[in-house]
Amino acid sequence: xxxxxxxxxxMLTGVLIASLLGIHLVILHLDAILxxxxxxxxxxxxxxSMITRASQGIWAGLYIxxxxxxxxxxxxxxxGVILEVTTSAKTxxxxxxxxxxxxxxxxxxxxxxxxxxxxx
Amino acid sequence: xxxxxxxxxxxKVQRYDPEQGNSPHWQEFTVPSSxxxxxxxxxxxxxxxxxxTLVFRTSCRMGICGSCGMLINNxxxxxxxxxxxxxxxxxxxxxxxxxMSIIKxxxxxxxxxxxxxxxIKPYIIREDAGEVKNPTAEFTQLPQELDTFLQFTYCIKxxxxxxxxxxxxxxxxxxxxxxxxxxxxYCADSRDDGQPERFSxxxxxxGVWRCHLAGACSEACPKGLDPxxxxxxxxxxxxxxxxxxxxxxxxxxxVSPPTETKPKIPFPEFxxxxxx
Numbered sequence: 300x301x302x303x304x305x306x307x308x309x310m311l312t313g314v315l316i317a318s319l320l321g322i323h324l325v326i327l328h329l330d331a332i333l334x335x336x337x338x339x340x341x342x343x344x345x346x347x348s349m350i351t352r353a354s355q356g357i358w359a360g361l362y363i364x365x366x367x368x369x370x371x372x373x374x375x376x377x378x379g380v381i382l383e384v385t386t387s388a389k390t391x392x393x394x395x396x397x398x399x400x401x402x403x404x405x406x407x408x409x410x411x412x413x414x415x416x417x418x419x
Numbered sequence: 420x421x422x423x424x425x426x427x428x429x430x431k432v433q434r435y436d437p438e439q440g441n442s443p444h445w446q447e448f449t450v451p452s453s454x455x456x457x458x459x460x461x462x463x464x465x466x467x468x469x470x471x472t473l474v475f476r477t478s479c480r481m482g483i484c485g486s487c488g489m490l491i492n493n494x495x496x497x498x499x500x501x502x503x504x505x506x507x508x509x510x511x512x513x514x515x516x517x518x519m520s521i522i523k524x525x526x527x528x529x530x531x532x533x534x535x536x537x538x539i540k541p542y543i544i545r546e547d548a549g550e551v552k553n554p555t556a557e558f559t560q561l562p563q564e565l566d567t568f569l570q571f572t573y574c575i576k577x578x579x580x581x582x583x584x585x586x587x588x589x590x591x592x593x594x595x596x597x598x599x600x601x602x603x604x605y606c607a608d609s610r611d612d613g614q615p616e617r618f619s620x621x622x623x624x625x626g627v628w629r630c631h632l633a634g635a636c637s638e639a640c641p642k643g644l645d646p647x648x649x650x651x652x653x654x655x656x657x658x659x660x661x662x663x664x665x666x667x668x669x670x671x672x673x674v675s676p677p678t679e680t681k682p683k684i685p686f687p688e689f690x691x692x693x694x695x
Contacts, residue, residue: 300622300657300660302626303628303658307662379629382624
């Protein structure tokens with residue numbers, strides 16, 4: 300039954316990615332439209348703006364959550380594609396553990412910057 | 420020759436004998452075809468008149484036994500259920516069902532499909548095993564409860580859905596639409612308590628979540644079943660179970676079989692009198 304839960308999580312992360320990525324894209328690239336609604340955003344794609352955002356708890360949390368959701372969604376999906384052409388249980392285990400290790404390393408690497416900025 | 424009279428149709432048949440060690444090859448036969456003639460009739464003509472070594476599986480000739488599934492003009496059909504005229508062509512290609520190994524010529528190996536079918540326990544499983552072994556009464560079932568799975572009871576296990584399925588083509592361990600539709604058929608049965616046993620079989624990396632919902636199984640099924648729908652409904656059951664939303668159905672009540680039956684309708688008189 301836990302495979303059903305993993306697949307449910309895969310679908311749920313897809314929805315969450317669409318929501319969080321939507322927020323990310325609106326903030327970064329639709330600043331003119333945001334300005335029309337009274338939300339001031341000066342040069343949101345500049346380095347300083349990015350560092351300022353990542354230093355705030357809510358934005359750091361959003362980026363870390365987005366990273367976790369994207370990694371899970373992408374790696375679980377890719378694992379599914381590869382398992383479809385795999386017929387050996389041993390190979391499946393190797394693929395699964397490889398993806399888990401790659402995911403953990405990528406998450407630590409990606410989350411390092413906002414965590415470091417928050418703690419500084 | 421009239422419009423309904425015989426015309427010549429070329430059957431391009433794939434021949435293959437694994438015991439001979441040669442690779443599959445094509446052989447052409449010219450068959451006289453008339454209106455209403457099925458592909459199976461054409462193959463029987465070849466076997467009886469042109470080449471008795473041609474091997475194919477057939478039994479009922481009326482779309483019930485599911486023996487004569489084969490790939491006709493690159494689409495899986497029952498040979499007995501497919502008329503030559505349907506193709507509007509003077510040439511027919513006939514080969515064994517894809518996604519299955521070939522035993523010989525047009526005979527596909529259905530044993531792996533039957534083994535998967537057996538693995539989902541296609542029978543009523545109940546918690547009160549005593550009542551099943553030594554029944555004292557009958558389990559009731561409302562017509563609307565029967566309607567939830569009735570169409571899936573018409574499966575003839577011909578393997579056409581499995582051969583049409585693109586996931587079965589790429590994933591050799593995929594359970595396939597036939598078994599999963601039957602899994603739903605029994606899980607949806609109000610008399611059944613075997614969901615946990617079957618869910619553990621289908622909720623795997625090569626089970627229901629591998630289905631891409633191409634719908635090819637439903638399109639190809641010669642009995643008009645919708646296995647893709649069954650898989651989707653099975654997914655719904657699994658999700659409900661995983662989220663704890665699945666309500667435990669009350670066990671069906673048992674009723675004693677009727678002691679009195681309606682009087683039998685008398686057998687009609689013979690309309691043709693015996694000459695003796």
